[in-house]
Amino acid sequence: MKQEPIRARIGVSNPAIFGSHLLPLTYFAAPFSAADIRHEREQAAEANAQQLSLDEIGIELPDIEDGRIKQLLVPYLNDYAAVTPVPSLAVMKALNEEKLASHHWHCLQPVGAAASNHGDPIAAKRGFIKLQHNKCTGDMYSGRFHKSFVLFTAYAQNINMSACYVSMGLPALTGIGGAVHVLERETGLALSFGFGIKNIENLTHASRGANSHRTALKHQKAMPMVVSNEVTSNAEIAIIIACDDADKAQAIIAACDKLQRLCGGSLFEQQARFVSNNDLPPYFWYAQFDDFESDDWRGYITAINQRSAKLVQSGYALLEQPRPKKLARNYPHAWAEPVFSLIKLGSPPDFFRLEHVDGNCLMWTSTGE
Numbered sequence: 001m002k003q004e005p006i007r008a009r010i011g012v013s014n015p016a017i018f019g020s021h022l023l024p025l026t027y028f029a030a031p032f033s034a035a036d037i038r039h040e041r042e043q044a045a046e047a048n049a050q051q052l053s054l055d056e057i058g059i060e061l062p063d064i065e066d067g068r069i070k071q072l073l074v075p076y077l078n079d080y081a082a083v084t085p086v087p088s089l090a091v092m093k094a095l096n097e098e099k100l101a102s103h104h105w106h107c108l109q110p111v112g113a114a115a116s117n118h119g120d121p122i123a124a125k126r127g128f129i130k131l132q133h134n135k136c137t138g139d140m141y142s143g144r145f146h147k148s149f150v151l152f153t154a155y156a157q158n159i160n161m162s163a164c165y166v167s168m169g170l171p172a173l174t175g176i177g178g179a180v181h182v183l184e185r186e187t188g189l190a191l192s193f194g195f196g197i198k199n200i201e202n203l204t205h206a207s208r209g210a211n212s213h214r215t216a217l218k219h220q221k222a223m224p225m226v227v228s229n230e231v232t233s234n235a236e237i238a239i240i241i242a243c244d245d246a247d248k249a250q251a252i253i254a255a256c257d258k259l260q261r262l263c264g265g266s267l268f269e270q271q272a273r274f275v276s277n278n279d280l281p282p283y284f285w286y287a288q289f290d291d292f293e294s295d296d297w298r299g300y301i302t303a304i305n306q307r308s309a310k311l312v313q314s315g316y317a318l319l320e321q322p323r324p325k326k327l328a329r330n331y332p333h334a335w336a337e338p339v340f341s342l343i344k345l346g347s348p349p350d351f352f353r354l355e356h357v358d359g360n361c362l363m364w365t366s367t368g369e
Helices: 034-049 089-097 112-118 120-124 173-187 246-256 297-306
Strands: 072-076 079-085 103-107 128-133 141-160 193-198 204-215 222-242 265-285 310-318 333-344 352-357 361-366
Touching: 034 120, 072 361, 079 310, 089 120, 089 128, 103 222, 112 120, 120 128, 141 246, 173 193, 173 222, 173 246, 173 310, 173 333, 173 352, 173 361, 193 352, 222 265, 246 265, 297 310, 297 333, 333 361
Parallel strands: 079 333
Antiparallel strands: 072 079, 103 128, 141 222, 141 265, 193 222, 193 265, 204 222, 310 333, 310 361, 352 361
């Protein structure tokens, strides 16, 4: 794909949000063509040396030039917005240089000559990026749960276990929330949900893409149009949906019976039932990490390395107000930076719901129920 790079910074003050706002403002070379890398590096180095602000150097939020870019429909105000997540080069560079207790070097671009197209932090590591590896360790939680809820369980196959070139090993709250939103549309209800996972099989690092009609002259092979680098796996999953009304529970169960997809993967052996003041089955349930808050990068890294916190994508920080654009999906479009929350496993689950945070963040956050 050919798409102009973005120069912008998220405006976030919430200390429970992990993103590029925790890092000093830094400019990177991210050329439209690898041939321009030298010129771009010189410009970035000069801007960093002079500590130029975004107001001085200028924000760049281009229109959509390649209609194949990812556009996610996210509830926004009383309608939807088409959101394109753009990983932060500042976050990627900082993670590349961190001593993470558990990590994996993921190959983003196997062709070294093309690594510069992805930005300097990727080019510096010859096409590799370091992902924080979230692992399920310790004991699963099971026990009395004094709430009424619908319990949905399934075997999930080939679900995406990576998040925007930052972390891997667990499904993102954004993906789970997307599946629950399907239930909301089906039932007309606003739903809070909890999530659990267990028996994660070996992670697979895969490149997925559609084939075009063009063929390579040398090998007569189909050329991929769009390639998506994902880390996928199979696992047993559970979603609990807060509900204390038997009639509404039946509507939710009927909607769950139609649910076929989760985080880009397929669901099998689905079961849904209404549970009231009963034991939770054993899973690694997602819970917000002890009301963690930190306004600096080091606090998050310490929690990850020393306190077994998991870095899970939980939302999108909009870089602009959604607006009509050519090639957008019939809804106002906005570029956005993926943002993350710290999650703990091995505790009773929290319920999550999509909220507008800090004015320009769309995040799935704990309801405190």
